[in-house]
């Protein structure tokens with residue numbers, strides 16, 4: 001009951017709440033643009049673990065490292081907050097949004113498809129797709145023009161996820177645009193607006209108050225589903241043809257697609273209780289991975305490049321490391337080479353600290369959750385409340401990261417920092433990011449090839465980060481490029 005909930009969180013502070021409406025004053029002012037600074041000033045006033053009543057919902061907002069560590073490690077509290085329901089019409093109830101038995105079954109089916117042996121095969125795709133990216137960048141590398149790198153990187157990461165996980169090709173980079181990628185961008189912007197305007201979380205209220213936006217949302221979902229359906233269809237046909245041609249792997253090569261069968265083939269061939277997955281089951285996972293697998297990585301890569309352009313010292317250190325590991329060799333990289341690039345890894349971690357691709361994530365409490373050692377000591381969060389972990393602010397905590405706004409990759413040379421789970425940009429515990437190794441290798445190859453080929457110049461404006469589900473920047477991610485002398 002509400003009475004029990006109020007009693008359980010009496011140790012937490014938060015803005016003044018009016019019966020039924022809650023903290024309406026604070027809530028009505030929230031927009032995607034100001035939400036990070038609004039929450040930061042609330043933390044300053046009420047502490048890093050605070051409560052916010054929104055209508056009849058009890059929201060717990062946390063940048064408390066001890067508390068986050070306990071909740072993320074918990075094997076029972078794995079349900080996502082109800083606002084993820086806004087993703088259902090688009091992503092269905094796939095790995096990101098499901099819970100309980102369905103989530104367990106899916107995670108078990110999908111985990112082997114990101115095994116390091118499979119990642120090793122993917123290196124070739126990372127390599128040749130990033131070569132196409134270098135060609136696209138070369139056209140713009142005149143040393144004077146300001147480039148918004150983000151749209152180009154999005155097409156690149158889309159080509160990568162389609163060719164690796166889905167086993168087909170869409171050639172987004174060579175076509176220079178992709179309707180799917182633009183639709184994702186518009187959709188996440190729209191969802192971010194609905195996410196912070198709490199009354200619009202509800203689909204019906206949203207439809208009544210904003211019928212035109214609802215119509216647009218439906219159109220966008222249609223565009224994205226048509227794209228993912230065609231990707232599934234293409235691979236399904238290829239698989240069937242292959243079965244006919246018995247095991248002639250080369251036949252596959254002729255069609256421009258490798259034998260590489262991972263994620264999508266596993267879904268197409270999986271059975272649960274003797275039944276194959278339905279078309280709808282497959283589509284929701286493909287939609288989930290297509291989105292999570294490209295937009296997050298695009299955000300991280302673009303912010304990193306923008307930061308590198310403003311820190312030539314860091315570019316030079318990356319170059320020195322690459323030189324030490326690869327010499328002047330243009331041979332294909334191995335996983336071992338990439339694992340040795342420790343400084344480059346610190347650069348990526350530091351960039352994700354400043355601009356985490358997934359800035360906020362949440363959990364729904366289905367049972368009471370007892371915690372200890374938080375900034376407020378011990379306590380209980382009652383069943384029925386929602387938790388929002390504010391990564392952007394956890395990762396800029398000045399107590400943990402002195403001069404938190406400065407880009408200093410060397411902070412991550414401290415081993416303790418690297419292994420601390422509560423501050424991982426990939427989340428931690430049973431619901432951590434399944435694609436983190438995939439993303440790391442993809443980003444390492446791409447960054448080292450770009451830095452080796454171009455000098456990144458501090459042209460254009462600084463980023464204006466905005467947490468549109470995936471972190472992006474209002475004015476793009478600007479920089480200049482100049483080809484390095486051979």
Ligand code: HEM
Pocket residue numbers: 095096097107288289292293294296297300352356357358361362425426427430431432433434435436438439
């Ligand atoms: C820089 C890149 C990436 C970052 C920072 C990132 C971050 C995250 C975070 C924080 C979560 C937890 C979200 C939550 O609890 O709501 C997550 C989950 C997930 N990520 Fe990633 N991610 C990245 C790349 C990828 C890639 C490349 C893929 C796919 C190939 C992927 C697939 C997923 C999936 C499917 C989940 C849900 C896992 C589950 O609940 O079992 N991510 N990611």
